[in-house]
Amino acid sequence: xxxxxxxxxxxxxxxxxxxxxxxxxxxxxxxxxxxxxxxxxxxxxxxxxxxxxxxxxxxxxxxxxxxxxxxxxxxxxxxxxxxxxxxxxxxxxxxxxxxxxxxxxxxxxxxxxxxxxxxxxxxxxxxxxxxxxxxxxxxxxxxxxxxxxxxxxxxxxxxxxxxxxxxxxxxxxxxxxxxxxxxxxxxxxxxxxxxxxxxxxxxxxxxxxxxxxxxxxxxxxxxxxxxxxxxxxxxxxxxxxxxxxxxxxxxxxxxxxxxxxxxxxxxxxxxxxxxxxxxxxxxxxxxxxxxxxxxxxxxxxxxxxxxxxxxxxxxxxxxxxxxxxxxxxxxxxxxxxxxxxxxxxxxxxxxxxxxxxxxxxxxxxxxxxxxxxxxxxxxxxxxxxxxxxxxxxxxxxxxxxxxxxxxxxxxxxxxxxxxxxxxxxxxxxxxxxxxxxxxxxxxxxx
Numbered sequence: 083x084x085x086x087x088x089x090x091x092x093x094x095x096x097x098x099x100x101x102x103x104x105x106x107x108x109x110x111x112x113x114x115x116x117x118x119x120x121x122x123x124x125x126x127x128x129x130x131x132x133x134x135x136x137x138x139x140x141x142x143x144x145x146x147x148x149x150x151x152x153x154x155x156x157x158x159x160x161x162x163x164x165x166x167x168x169x170x171x172x173x174x175x176x177x178x179x180x181x182x183x184x185x186x187x188x189x190x191x192x193x194x195x196x197x198x199x200x201x202x203x204x205x206x207x208x209x210x211x212x213x214x215x216x217x218x219x220x221x222x223x224x225x226x227x228x229x230x231x232x233x234x235x236x237x238x239x240x241x242x243x244x245x246x247x248x249x250x251x252x253x254x255x256x257x258x259x260x261x262x263x264x265x266x267x268x269x270x271x272x273x274x275x276x277x278x279x280x281x282x283x284x285x286x287x288x289x290x291x292x293x294x295x296x297x298x299x300x301x302x303x304x305x306x307x308x309x310x311x312x313x314x315x316x317x318x319x320x321x322x323x324x325x326x327x328x329x330x331x332x333x334x335x336x337x338x339x340x341x342x343x344x345x346x347x348x349x350x351x352x353x354x355x356x357x358x359x360x361x362x363x364x365x366x367x368x369x370x371x372x373x374x375x376x377x378x379x380x381x382x383x384x385x386x387x388x389x390x391x392x393x394x395x396x397x398x399x400x401x402x403x404x405x406x407x408x409x410x411x412x413x414x415x416x417x418x419x420x421x422x423x424x425x426x427x428x429x430x431x432x433x434x435x436x437x438x439x440x441x442x443x444x445x446x447x448x449x450x451x452x453x454x455x456x457x458x459x460x461x462x463x464x465x466x467x468x469x470x471x472x473x474x475x476x477x478x479x480x481x482x483x484x485x486x487x488x489x490x491x492x493x494x495x496x497x498x499x500x501x502x503x504x505x506x507x508x509x510x511x512x513x514x515x516x517x518x519x520x521x522x523x524x525x526x527x528x
Contacts, residue, residue: 233311329488355468369504396438
């Protein structure tokens, strides 16, 4: 049977370690704290070791008596030492591999295409995208087109078989006890303790505990593999969706801001769109007035020209009649062919007082002038309703369209809208003029 001996002195300790049998007097069993020969040793407690194992006594009987009173707690603790130690080592290994996996995944995700979004960072990102920054645009396209970030699964080696389990599978824990024991512990001692351990049911209990501990750790390792992989995938998916959501939100905010720069009016002022609309209306009003003035001037000129033409015709007829009368009188008085000169102005004054000219004036006043002025009135043009696309500058439109292109929005097509100017039917006026001209000239030619 195995004993743990106490060295007589420090000088002898080194020698004792190399001896098969201890020189010391055995004091305690490995599996019990009770001194050899105590009551706990068996039914014949109180005997000396020599009496307990005296010659002539059957070894089987002595072992049986020892077995009946043995406490294998110490042997069990010794046999379980590598079990608990290796289980702890395996748990530490799996935990460290898990930490390494998480650290690697964090580094991996940090290297994926992404932007830093924040109250200050987002406007800068959108500005670079709007201005056509190549690097920023490529990153944005990758973010918006990305559906997932591939994630490597976390795997770890199976929990290894613990040394006590290997020892039991080999048939005995004797070798294990010798390796784990401290101090002088011979092969014989280890063999007896191993046999005692087996006979007292320690081996099945150790096997059960080892299997349970290994199964528990393996289940924990499998769960950790699954949970860390799911966590990594969740973080990767979260990065994909978060980057998309924040980028689209930033782009949409950038588009809205560029629209509001033209359409939103500062307090107490007009927006740039309103200013452009007002300017277009003012232009329309001016053009309408100009068209009215042009029509009025045209009519006035046509009436004046027709009146002057009738007056000239009448003056010519008066002048012709005057010279004919002068010639006739000259022949009757002296027989000489003499025509006296007469100022043209006098013929004009005579024509203006002539009844035929009065008829012309009446025609122009009563019929020609009012009828002509009511013909082909000025028709109002159209004022287009301006929008954002009609007032944005080409440079701002280019930035706006770059942002729209990223999110698949509709490109803005800048367009300059013009008013449809007021107009009148000049041909209709000229037709009326011709009608009244013939009427007026008939009076002048009477």
